[in-house]
Amino acid sequence: MTATVERKADEYKSEVKVTWCPGCGDFGVLNATYKALAEQGYDTKDVVVVSGIGCSSRFPFFVSTYGFHGVHGRAMPIATGIKLARPELEVIAFGGDGDAFAIGAGHFVHACRRNIDMCYVIMDNAVYGLTKGQYSPTAATGYVSKTTPEGSSEAGINPLMLAIASGATYVARGFSSKPKDLTKLIVDGINHKGFAVIDVYSPCPTFNKVNTFNYWKEECEPLPADHDPSDMGAAIARALQPDPLYLGLFYQKEGDSFDEKVRARATGDASQTRGLVEKLIAKYG
Ligand SMILES: Cc1ncc(C[n+]2csc(CCOP(=O)(O)OP(=O)(O)O)c2C)c(N)n1
Numbered sequence: 001m002t003a004t005v006e007r008k009a010d011e012y013k014s015e016v017k018v019t020w021c022p023g024c025g026d027f028g029v030l031n032a033t034y035k036a037l038a039e040q041g042y043d044t045k046d047v048v049v050v051s052g053i054g055c056s057s058r059f060p061f062f063v064s065t066y067g068f069h070g071v072h073g074r075a076m077p078i079a080t081g082i083k084l085a086r087p088e089l090e091v092i093a094f095g096g097d098g099d100a101f102a103i104g105a106g107h108f109v110h111a112c113r114r115n116i117d118m119c120y121v122i123m124d125n126a127v128y129g130l131t132k133g134q135y136s137p138t139a140a141t142g143y144v145s146k147t148t149p150e151g152s153s154e155a156g157i158n159p160l161m162l163a164i165a166s167g168a169t170y171v172a173r174g175f176s177s178k179p180k181d182l183t184k185l186i187v188d189g190i191n192h193k194g195f196a197v198i199d200v201y202s203p204c205p206t207f208n209k210v211n212t213f214n215y216w217k218e219e220c221e222p223l224p225a226d227h228d229p230s231d232m233g234a235a236i237a238r239a240l241q242p243d244p245l246y247l248g249l250f251y252q253k254e255g256d257s258f259d260e261k262v263r264a265r266a267t268g269d270a271s272q273t274r275g276l277v278e279k280l281i282a283k284y285g
Pocket residue numbers: 053054055056057072095096097098099100103123125127128129130131136
């Protein structure tokens with residue numbers, strides 16, 4: 001879908017009051033998204049914003065496009081269904097690291113390998129915000145929380161590694177406090193043909209006192225200027241690097257998307273499917 005009309009970021013703000021805590025990193029992601037949508041010039045009826053459950057998953061309430069506030073961990077199946085049923089719509093999913101990599105981890109892997117044409121923005125605060133501060137799958141070893149009072153014994157998931165290894169074809173990392181760079185990553189992720197994953201460091205100042213704004217500001221650096229996103233080996237090496245934590249587009253590959261392949265196989269004879277559905281309803285309805 002291409003821009004035909006010049007639009008302003010404010011047009012994508014809904015009337016719903018944003019209820020995140022003051023200082024929550026998710027505000028930066030929301031503002032970057034408004035700007036990305038305006039840059040794309042979308043009519044609000046052409047975009048669907050999908051989420052699971054969590055503080056970050058309240059996202060669809062705050063955007064004036066269509067939205068679907070789903071079930072915890074289930075943003076991917078919902079978004080996939082919408083994209084297959086209405087391929088002309090721009091589908092963008094949002095949610096937290098718990099939603100994506102704990103309860104939703106299985107769905108995440110399959111969304112990656114299918115390479116469905118949509119963009120998934122994960123607001124990664126390394127903690128469960130909505131349920132008040134349990135450790136999350138991206139929390140580092142030793143992270144102390146209500147559910148890990150002696151420090152987590154587990155290694156944190158590396159979202160970029162998981163996405164690349166599972167077959168995602170656009171894999172990037174952003175920071176909620178770098179709005180310009182984040183807007184570009186979202187625009188490019190939306191325009192990428194295939195599954196775009198953007199893991200965004202988005203601090204939760206209320207419950208995560210370790211991965212704070214200052215922590216990420218000090219740890220993060222842009223990817224080196226000579227980084228080649230078509231080089232999977234370089235992407236993996238840099239995604240694995242703990243110091244500095246790189247920001248930017250790690251990996252990108254062109255290829256057919258799942259929805260394109262499904263459409264190419266469709267016979268176009270919807271009456272056959274309708275007939276089958278009617279028979280099933282008559283039998284079990
Ligand atoms: C099936 C199910 N299991 C558990 C929950 C409880 N729950 C709600 S949100 C959440 C995790 C929130 O963390 P995250 O997804 O990282 O989002 P954040 O709130 O940090 O933005 C959990 C465990 C739920 N709502 N549904």
